[in-house]
Amino acid sequence: MLTKLKGVEFKLNSKDKSKIINKFEEKSIDNDYLKEESLRPVPSYINKEKGKVMKSEEFSRLNTFKHPGNALWETVCGTDERSQVLNTELYPWGAVCQLIITSDDGRKSLSTGWLNGKGTVITAGHCVYSPTLKKWSKSITVIPGRNGNGKPYGEITSENFSSVKGWIENQDHNYNYGAIILPDQIGDITGYFGFKVYQDSDLIGVKANVSGYPGEKYHTQWFMYDNITTVDERRIYHNIDTTAGQSGSPLWIDTSNNQYYVIGIQSSGGCPNSTIRINEYVYNNLLTWRRRGNKYTI
Template structure:
């Protein structure tokens, strides 16, 4: 494996200065929407059997202790075994996707990650084009692990779209070709925790992919976020979905009270819009009351589009 397969581009330091002007004029472009039209509920959730928007009023808090996962979430490689990236808040609202062969579920891929020291980890990615998946930066590049020989670009990632337990309806493909930005590789800044996996086939032409879009704060705050991925606290390789309104935003992050668990690092945070599905953030972190993802700003959008090429 040669180092030139891995690229960390600049995270465009003038991005913050441009955001205020950008959000006044940029109205949510998309790239490469593929698959059947979105048939969601009126409030922007996916139409998943058995799933309803959670109502937390007057529901007592519950103690939630995840069982031991067979393999740890890739985020633990950089942050240790804490719920840094995935948290269930109170009642667990996630539902399992029974048939992952349908669009949009086949766009989400279970990831088996082999680090530079040959340790193995799990994560999630999602197709944004025929041979490109978006994911978290810490999925492709481990930072500050404290373990000799572990930091840096991961050795390989096995991509399994639409995985359903032991069943791989679209097979799998292994990649050694990754992308992220210097804001992550240089300083491990969570504001720049996003990346991409480039696969050596065009498997995305079979699965379909999501668009990506940039929207202003006011629009995102009225948006329902959807997340589906491969949590390690559930049966190995099963896909789980949850959705809820966006709680808050800042220039580089999106916050939401959508239940996730370890293994979903890199999942799409996406919205339904005009019959399509568009990523608005890359899920990467947890918190006491909300989880969060790296926001798709114009700079992130431009990098993802470039990596698709």
């Protein structure tokens, strides 16, 4: 096809066209709370308060985040083979966070996120921006390494969020990811995941891991691993069991030198389940958001 740009006409093949569209849709967008002038280098604090213990009847009134439109729930593929993480204070489990999301209309929902830096939590786009309300979440409480009533690292509430143009403006599930910028650098205590771009050939058939907070498991973290089945430009597919509440969970691989690199962000189900793949565009946004979290404190 021929494309004009400021009076210049040139030809694009389909691959180049896809790259330009991806770059446009991948533009980072922040909610109104996060302004550059609000990034103040003051001493961070650690919220060590245990806070209110949620009773079982209160838990039952919380929703797991619903997928809009024709997107599918996270899915158990055959027999549920997930295992409970018993010591969530250890790395990397402490870097996996339960999220309690308060929507703009006041409703509360549960989901999962993961620390990719000192003060940044990555999650699904629909956790920070509701595609049904078409509004940003009002606030999100982040609980790293939650284990039932135990909160080994306390809890932190944020009103600072980011996502991308493809999700905010178009609700395109290929761009269903975002970030929570924390007012505290809790990642210095819990540790945080690395993230990396891999070629197709380095992913297919490789063992990958998912850990998160299923809505039906009462505030406990559950883990499973399996081999990656296939990949495309935007997604990684696997048969790791997940259920509602695990949106935003990390899909990571272990390297031979015991490093943990996230390669995808859990976003939808269907057997195989699928994650948003960390390609070069996603990587650049995750890096930008991590840098913001490394600076932002109150």
